[in-house]
Amino acid sequence: MSRYVYIFQKIRVKFLPLTKLLIMKRLIILSIVLLTGFLSYSQKEASDSSVTNFYLIRHAEKDRSDTNNKNPHLTEMGVFRAEQWSEVLKNISFDMVYSTNYFRTRETAQPTALKNNLDITLYDPKSIDMKSFLKENQGKNVLIVGHSNTTPSMVNAIIGSNKYKDIEDDNNGNLYIITISNNSVSDKVLYINN
Numbered sequence: 381m382s383r384y385v386y387i388f389q390k391i392r393v394k395f396l397p398l399t400k401l402l403i404m405k406r407l408i409i410l411s412i413v414l415l416t417g418f419l420s421y422s423q424k425e426a427s428d429s430s431v432t433n434f435y436l437i438r439h440a441e442k443d444r445s446d447t448n449n450k451n452p453h454l455t456e457m458g459v460f461r462a463e464q465w466s467e468v469l470k471n472i473s474f475d476m477v478y479s480t481n482y483f484r485t486r487e488t489a490q491p492t493a494l495k496n497n498l499d500i501t502l503y504d505p506k507s508i509d510m511k512s513f514l515k516e517n518q519g520k521n522v523l524i525v526g527h528s529n530t531t532p533s534m535v536n537a538i539i540g541s542n543k544y545k546d547i548e549d550d551n552n553g554n555l556y557i558i559t560i561s562n563n564s565v566s567d568k569v570l571y572i573n574n
Contacts, residue, residue: 466491
């Protein structure tokens with residue numbers, strides 16, 4: 381009789397770890413299935429989302445050596461700032477990059493557009509139809525590069541309030557961030573001295 385108990389115990393010892401391994405394997409598979417399903421659902425929810433993010437900046441430092449030049453290029457410091465903007469914004473996957481049709485704004489937008497494999501879309505702040513513009517960019521991440529007067533006025537038009545004044549002439553570091561989600565609009569301005 382003791383011989384059978386010993387054999388039974390021996391089988392039980394071998395059987396138990398095998399059972400635990402099977403249970404663990406099934407738990408791991410179940411966890412992977414549940415996690416994959418959850419992530420798929422989360423990604424679907426994120427892609428169905430109607431959150432729109434606008435990032436607005438003024439062009440970087442322009443060349444002021446010729447006061448008669450109405451369309452100057454960026455200075456060396458301006459080129460550096462434009463590169464720094466692309467670094468500051470590197471974790472944002474942009475869908476659109478807008479710029480006014482001036483060297484200084486296009487040159488400021490270019491590094492960020494390149495990092496996102498995008499062409500720069502030109503806009504005229506004087507003739508933009510804000511309702512259409514908002515509809516065209518719904519659900520997107522958008523960078524808009526403008527000027528000391530057009531950038532805050534564009535922000536004000538998007539948020540529907542006359543909140544922001546013209547940017548001081550020596551300030552090229554304001555970053556306006558607007559988020560529109562389910563008819564709720566939030567805005568903030570950050571100063572980033574690159």
